Amino acid sequence: MPSNRRRFLKTVASVPGLAALGASPASAGARQERDVYKGLGGRPLINAAGTYTVLSASVMPREVMAAIESASRRYVNLSELHQAVGRKIAALVGCEAALVTAGAASALTPRAPAWIAGKEAGKIPRLPATDGVKNEVILQKSHRNGYDHAVRNAGARLVEVETREDLERAVGAKTAMMIFFNVHDPLGKIKVEEFAQLGKKLGVPAFIDAAADIPPAENYSRFLKMGYDLAAFSGGKGLRGPQCSGLLLGRRDLIEAAALNNNPQTDVVGRTNKVGKEEIVGVWAALEHFLKQDPKARWREWEKRCATVAEFVAPIKGVKAETFVPEIANAVPHLRITWDVAGSGIKPGDVVKRLRDGDPRIEVRPVIGEWLEVAVWMLEPDEAAIVGGRLKQILEKE
């Protein structure tokens, strides 16, 4: 080795930043991984909250990262990739057609124009201006939420209804489609199955946002079988694909229309919801990986983690810990911890704050009552004991 190169390598190895960037010599042994968060000022966190977007939702399994790495090394035609991966995804979940979107919310945007402008080249560039086209989207008043902004982005006018009779009256010449937010099913008078049946009866395409309803994997096809024409899911939540990915599944003609209103086309509403080859391949790889796993084994692992956390806190006097499964959205084992809030003087909000301010920083679910909720499914396997240990310290007032 020339001496100047040796000298350079020696210098590099002595500069921590450079060594961490992977510039350390191969002779130094195993390649060191770069920790990109170091030095950025932010504090990484242990995610005992679940698939919250603001907490970056999930981390991708190694198998998914390997597929993304592979995708990132070559050029492809993005339209061809969309079609090829769409076919693979549709075959995996058992539906007619699929489109990778930039998230479940993003699936709402190209899907709305699919009904408003369809495949009509003249109408597509005019959106979100909707003069002269069907632009009314019917939904239950109790289903209104922040994500319906994505539908409004496409120029849709939301028409609120409460009862079945309201809905039947609301359908008219300007009706483009009807939309159901599954997480709000308990709040509405019209339930998930009846809503799909009404769509069929009235001849209005029905769409369901089921962003957080994976697992179980059966949900990918369940709503379509129920009669929905299209369904949207997050790619970066329970599926653990890229955070900026989602799946739009359903009828072939509508998926084709959505694709025409979506990136990589330019003069379309969906242009701003771009996914690259990394997201497209990544969400497909995540789906393959997810479907290969044994759902029962996955469930047992989550129950085991709940039990691990419970073992730390349940022996504390007055503290109770029980596993529960949310009925809709994130329907996996969680742990609910209750104690005598008034008697102990420990408020759930204060526990959340102390977990957040501590080292390591831990996030749990937002407080909705006089108790605490811990999600274990997004933890790394060894983190359940860390969360349990911290909770024990706080609840024992150490």
Ligand SMILES: *Cc1c(COP(=O)(O)O)cnc(C)c1O
């Ligand atoms: C998270 C979520 C979305 C948005 O999903 P993204 O994949 O983050 O775009 C939409 N609807 C519901 C009900 C959600 O929970």
